[in-house]
Amino acid sequence: MKRRKLGFIKVVLLVSLVLNFIQCETQESLTKKRIKSVEQGLLREVYLKGTRPEKLSLFDRLQFYRVPGVSLAVMDGFQIEWARGYGTKNIAQAEPVDENTLFQAGALSQVLATLATLSLVDEGLIELDQPVNTYLRRWKMPIYSVNRQRRLTIRDILTHSAGFYEIEFQGYTPGDSLPTLVDILEGKSPARNPKLYPVYPPGTQRVYSEAGFVLLQLLLEDVTGQDFAQLVKERVIQPLHLANTTFECPLPPALQARAAQGYDRQGQPLPGGARIFPQQAAAGLWTTPTDLLHLSLALIKMARGEERDVISPLLIREMLTPRLGLQAMAFLVEGSGDDLRFYLEGYNPGFSAFLVVYPSRGQGVAIMANSDNGLYLSEEILRAVAANYNWPHFQPEEKTPYRLPVEIYQEYVGRYEVNPQYHLDVRYEDYYLIIHPTGQVPTRFYAESKSTFFAVDPYIQIQFLRDRQGRVTGLVLRQKRTRVEAKKVS
Incomplete structure (x- = not known):
């Protein structure tokens, strides 16, 4: 009888150890899966209506933002x-x-x-x-x-x-x-x-x-x-x-x-x-x-x-x-x-x-x-x-881009000066504005109102400024903690 009881206890202990091992293995596997999903699942701040948020690689985004x-x-x-x-x-x-x-x-x-x-x-x-x-x-x-x-x-x-x-x-x-x-x-x-x-x-x-x-x-x-x-x-x-x-x-x-x-x-x-x-x-x-x-x-x-x-x-x-x-x-x-x-x-x-x-x-x-x-x-x-x-x-x-009359886009085309060494060149292309900062790559901006535009990657907002006569005089760029003003010079 004692031998049977000892055998039963051994079986219970063995099952318990196996279950604990499986539980640990399951948690470890889940954690590894989550880590990989995070590493391959970075998400931009905004995405365009009619599209799905794109999942991005952490390693690629380190390079994109120049973060060491x-x-x-x-x-x-x-x-x-x-x-x-x-x-x-x-x-x-x-x-x-x-x-x-x-x-x-x-x-x-x-x-x-x-x-x-x-x-x-x-x-x-x-x-x-x-x-x-x-x-x-x-x-x-x-x-x-x-x-x-x-x-x-x-x-x-x-x-x-x-x-x-x-x-x-x-x-x-x-x-x-x-x-x-x-x-x-x-x-x-x-x-x-x-x-x-x-x-x-x-x-x-x-x-x-x-x-x-x-x-x-x-x-x-x-x-x-x-x-x-x-x-x-x-x-x-x-x-x-x-x-x-x-x-x-x-x-x-x-x-x-x-x-x-x-x-x-x-x-x-x-x-x-x-x-x-x-x-x-x-x-x-x-x-x-x-x-x-x-x-x-x-x-x-x-x-x-x-x-x-x-x-x-x-x-x-x-x-x-x-x-x-x-x-x-x-x-x-x-x-x-x-x-x-x-x-x-x-x-x-x-x-x-x-x-x-x-x-x-x-x-x-x-x-x-x-x-x-x-x-x-x-x-x-x-x-x-x-x-x-x-x-x-x-x-x-989710952001909804709008199509404006072409003449409104054309009013914003030109060069905007932040300082003598740094400009923003703005051109029109197929119901978008393409903005090219000095020394950087051009970025596409979508209209969200008659005077405000946004870029998706990275998320940047621009508001164009007008004087009392309605002429475009400059712009304000906002990106998180950054606020930049530029005067239209041509």
């Missing part, structure tokens, strides 16, 4: 399913990008700065709704007409409603003299920005400005007596086990060896190397897509009360609650229920970063590239991930 390298990590079922690198982190040395390659994260720096701030709130060292001058020591926020009635608070800074004018810092070349935080706030040399001052009453409207995070960095250092990089390391990076994340500048040798080189729109390396940001809280972070998803998973768990590694659940939920429009603390938050998502994109010269997470679904993606063109590529990758993981958003948009 890109790294991405995908989260599904509340775990990081896969992470891959593509292309090169340094063209001259032919070093490949992998999942451990570090990139500058731009505005995603503000997420870690926010968490460090909330950790101080959690300890009772500061309060979100107290005026910042309560805590500042080295510099005080001046009183202007716009902030006389309502003083600037920490919460205002974290939600980009501090009232500062819009500004994104461009960093400094290695070897440059670096300004102090007070120099930056005052607009004094060697700072390269004007004086930072409010133009709106605090708390009244959302205007993206990195100025507030310079002030926040100064405040955190004044309150704790610590250098910002060390402060965030102790309060956020180490507790969340973000092994490939740092604000240290210059990078430690071990991390420098894994850091990507930044490249401009033409595929040329940034002169002097990656930019240095004394404005660390605003734009000084180096990290990887995998660490960004580890951070996102920690936020989800802390919000649910499953972890208290850094901050209480109440404060994390407050962080992820929109205050003005879609703007929460650091992140933009949109949707509700299972469709709620928090997201943010970052840009530094030569680098781009994008993060989107569905906290209720346990899904998300982080994408980082070493190019000024990185966001264009990242959005195509995002659409491929969304399609393969059945996300409800980030699908290509």
Whole structure:
């Protein structure tokens, strides 16, 4: 009897092992299939009505956008399913990008700065709704007409409603003299920005400005007596086990060896190397897509009360609650229920970063590239991930082209000057406009109204301008973060 029982147990164990093996094999096979589908399924932002969205190769699009390298990590079922690198982190040395390659994260720096701030709130060292001058020591926020009635608070800074004018810092070349935080706030040399001052009453409207995070960095250092990089390391990076994340500048040798080189729109390396940001809280972070998803998973768990590694659940939920429009603390938050998502994109010269997470679904993606063109590529990758993981958003948009009377097209034909060295030559061809920028390939534009046209690959919009007499005087070109004006000269 005992022998039969032992035999039965062995059979059960064997079946269990086989089933586990099959399950692991099935998941591994599914992941490989998804990776290949993403790699071969990038999607443009728009497609023409009457056609189907064309699936594109990630490798081809790297070349199309002149992006040397890109790294991405995908989260599904509340775990990081896969992470891959593509292309090169340094063209001259032919070093490949992998999942451990570090990139500058731009505005995603503000997420870690926010968490460090909330950790101080959690300890009772500061309060979100107290005026910042309560805590500042080295510099005080001046009183202007716009902030006389309502003083600037920490919460205002974290939600980009501090009232500062819009500004994104461009960093400094290695070897440059670096300004102090007070120099930056005052607009004094060697700072390269004007004086930072409010133009709106605090708390009244959302205007993206990195100025507030310079002030926040100064405040955190004044309150704790610590250098910002060390402060965030102790309060956020180490507790969340973000092994490939740092604000240290210059990078430690071990991390420098894994850091990507930044490249401009033409595929040329940034002169002097990656930019240095004394404005660390605003734009000084180096990290990887995998660490960004580890951070996102920690936020989800802390919000649910499953972890208290850094901050209480109440404060994390407050962080992820929109205050003005879609703007929460650091992140933009949109949707509700299972469709709620928090997201943010970052840009530094030569680098781009994008993060989107569905906290209720346990899904998300982080994408980082070493190019000024990185966001264009990242959005195509995002659409491929969304399609393969059945996300409800980030699908290509169908566009309807219109046929205008030929004489309207003819009015737009001519040369448009951006500057003496850069022109846009416009010609008519079979109910399209062909626009040929200096040094680039001609692109076909379709009409979507009498004065606006669009190109599909890449998606670009152009609006033609007229004077009071109805004569065409120029055009405005828009492509994501780029806006170019050109005057008609012939």
